[in-house]
Amino acid sequence: xxxxxxxxxxxxxxxxxxxxxxxxxxxxxxxxxxxxxxxxxxxxxxxxxxxxxxxxxxxxxxxxxxxxxxxxxxxxxxxxxxxxxxxxxxxxxxxxxxxxxxxxxxxxxxxxxxxxxxxxxxxxxxxxxxxxxxxxxxxxxxxxxxxxxxxxxxxxxxxxxxxxxxxxxxxxxxxxxxxxxxxxxxxxxxxxxxxxxxxxxxxxxxxxxxxxxxxxxxxxxxxxxxxxxxxxxxxxxxxxxxxxxxxxxxxxxxxxxxxxxxxxxxxxxxxxxxxxxxxxxxxxxxxxxxxxxxxxxxxxxxxxxxxxxxxxxxxxxxxxxxxxxxxxxxxxxxxxxxxxxxxxxxxxx
Amino acid sequence: xxxxxxxxxxxxxxxxxxxxxxxxxxxxxxxxxxxxxxxxxxxxxxxxxxxxxxxxxxxxxxxxxxxxxxxxxxxxxxxxxxxxxxxxxxxxxxxxxxxxxxxxxxxxxxxxxxxxxxxxxxxxxxxxxxxxxxxxxxxxxxxxxxxxxxxxxxxxxxxxxxxxxxxxxxxxxxxxxxxxxxxxxxxxxxxxxxxx
Numbered sequence: 001x002x003x004x005x006x007x008x009x010x011x012x013x014x015x016x017x018x019x020x021x022x023x024x025x026x027x028x029x030x031x032x033x034x035x036x037x038x039x040x041x042x043x044x045x046x047x048x049x050x051x052x053x054x055x056x057x058x059x060x061x062x063x064x065x066x067x068x069x070x071x072x073x074x075x076x077x078x079x080x081x082x083x084x085x086x087x088x089x090x091x092x093x094x095x096x097x098x099x100x101x102x103x104x105x106x107x108x109x110x111x112x113x114x115x116x117x118x119x120x121x122x123x124x125x126x127x128x129x130x131x132x133x134x135x136x137x138x139x140x141x142x143x144x145x146x147x148x149x150x151x152x153x154x155x156x157x158x159x160x161x162x163x164x165x166x167x168x169x170x171x172x173x174x175x176x177x178x179x180x181x182x183x184x185x186x187x188x189x190x191x192x193x194x195x196x197x198x199x200x201x202x203x204x205x206x207x208x209x210x211x212x213x214x215x216x217x218x219x220x221x222x223x224x225x226x227x228x229x230x231x232x233x234x235x236x237x238x239x240x241x242x243x244x245x246x247x248x249x250x251x252x253x254x255x256x257x258x259x260x261x262x263x264x265x266x267x268x269x270x271x272x273x274x275x276x277x278x279x280x281x282x283x284x285x286x287x288x289x290x291x292x293x294x295x296x297x298x299x300x301x302x303x304x305x306x307x308x309x310x311x312x313x314x315x316x317x318x319x320x321x322x323x324x325x326x327x328x329x330x331x332x333x334x335x336x337x338x339x340x341x342x343x344x345x346x347x348x349x
Numbered sequence: 350x351x352x353x354x355x356x357x358x359x360x361x362x363x364x365x366x367x368x369x370x371x372x373x374x375x376x377x378x379x380x381x382x383x384x385x386x387x388x389x390x391x392x393x394x395x396x397x398x399x400x401x402x403x404x405x406x407x408x409x410x411x412x413x414x415x416x417x418x419x420x421x422x423x424x425x426x427x428x429x430x431x432x433x434x435x436x437x438x439x440x441x442x443x444x445x446x447x448x449x450x451x452x453x454x455x456x457x458x459x460x461x462x463x464x465x466x467x468x469x470x471x472x473x474x475x476x477x478x479x480x481x482x483x484x485x486x487x488x489x490x491x492x493x494x495x496x497x498x499x500x501x502x503x504x505x506x507x508x509x510x511x512x513x514x515x516x517x518x519x520x521x522x523x524x525x526x527x528x529x530x531x532x533x534x535x536x537x538x539x540x541x542x543x544x545x
Contacts, residue, residue: 018447025432025450034485037435067435304448307435312445 004116004123005305008134008173016177020142022304029066030300040069043100043310050076050106055271055295056126060103063302087111088118095119100310122309130164136270137170139301141178143294144222147266152179155218159210159248160226160278162186167270168226176203185210187248189237210248214258222266223258225250225279241277252282259288266290364525368540372514377497377535380513384495385417387511392462395424399458401431403467403479404449409530410497411466427454436478453486463489468526470496473507498537500524
């Protein structure tokens with residue numbers, strides 16, 4: 001139990017269920033004429049995004065504002081980071097302004113974990129490198145539960161560039177926490193090498209063959225397509241975009257076969273979508289697609305996360321002495337990274 | 350992250366052995382029937398009434414009040430629940446509370462006579478939060494308050510329109526309300542307090 005949300009592995013099943021239940025009441029608020037509650041009045045939330053983002057950043061901003069927190073957006077470009085300030089100095093500078101929460105997206109895996117050891121405020125991981133994206137996993141679980149009910153025993157297939165996907169890593173953890181079975185599918189070049197440590201656990205399978213999984217004996221309740229990151233296309237992971245689509249895209253043909261087997265199947269995509277590459281427009285716009293539900297759930301789930309981290313009294317937060325940096329002696333130079341997730345090999349290759 | 354367990358009933362300490370009964374199950378049902386009559390008398394009928402229970406124990410009380418009114422008047426009164434957690438002024442003084450969903454009847458609350466129903470009226474802060482929550486949902490013609498027990502010690506200028514029992518207490522006493530829908534029995538007991 002910490003005051004941070006760094007990894008999906010930090011959350012027990014009852015904690016996930018509590019956040020999702022709170023998100024339901026937040027979702028009600030979203031449908032009202034006046035979308036504002038005074039719950040986090042006087043609290044300050046900084047969104048510090050070292051990478052580009054549309055939906056995560058805007059939904060964190062909206063979530064904070066609807067709960068009356070003061071929300072400020074910073075990006076690497078236009079901040080002192082572009083003058084060469086280190087992550088540690090930047091984080092401690094912001095912390096010294098007595099903010100209550102720092103929402104961080106960073107291109108380095110483990111950056112949020114590091115920052116959490118340097119600051120007194122709550123740290124929320126909004127995506128760190130190829131490591132984790134816990135709020136995305138929560139909103140996907142929320143979307144799935146709102147359509148499928150209890151996820152115990154449900155079969156979710158995740159397809160795409162697993163090696164570079166933080167969405168996949170957090171989703172596997174959260175879905176398994178909620179009792180779902182997960183099959184992940186990727187071309188051999190995009191399958192993380194450490195995944196064997198996960199394969200051993202119950203209810204988790206890997207495959208190189210999408211058609212075999214979709215047409216297999218185990219009926220599929222939901223398919224999550226991951227974005228092919230265009231910058232990876234020149235990395236030699238697959239010969240051409242066309243070949244990727246043929247092997248691993250959710251084409252119109254695959255959609256028809258999926259729906260024929262299970263008319264209630266759900267199609268998810270964390271966005272932004274490459275239409276025609278990993279997902280055909282027919283699939284993205286089909287009645288089985290819940291892509292926009294995911295976006296809508298994003299605000300409610302992030303409100304619930306901010307609420308659970310910031311609304312109560314913080315018994316385990318060290319008292320703040322203005323202007324004094326945390327004791328260097330007690331700050332480990334290198335933070336231990338969470339060991340639950342296999343660290344991607346593709347980056348170093 | 351620290352989260353309360355929403356699936357468990359609202360945290361209530363067990364009632365100490367030395368607690369005294371204040372209201373029995375029969376007393377509670379008589380009080381609710383009387384409050385039902387009072388609401389109808391004050392409102393001159395059941396027209397435009399909406400009952401909103403405040404979780405957790407105000408909700409079953411509101412449902413029973415609705416049933417009592419229906420028994421007298423033969424008209425079903427819309428009953429809902431109003432969660433006030435997001436509007437509380439004491440959020441920062443205690444561990445995170447679970448936020449529940451509010452269920453507002455489809456009739457809405459605009460231009461209705463809303464009767465808030467809660468188990469115990471004490472500082473009045475919960476009702477203050479409820480009034481704020483209501484103002485975000487619409488504009489009722491009037492808001493009234495019905496409580497099973499009024500134990501005094503108000504910290505805000507708020508009073509109940511309908512009271513099951515006025516119970517003079519000292520601040521170090523505890524009032525325990527149990528309702529059969531959530532706790533398996535109907536009783537109001539009081540414990541603690543020195544020199545009584």
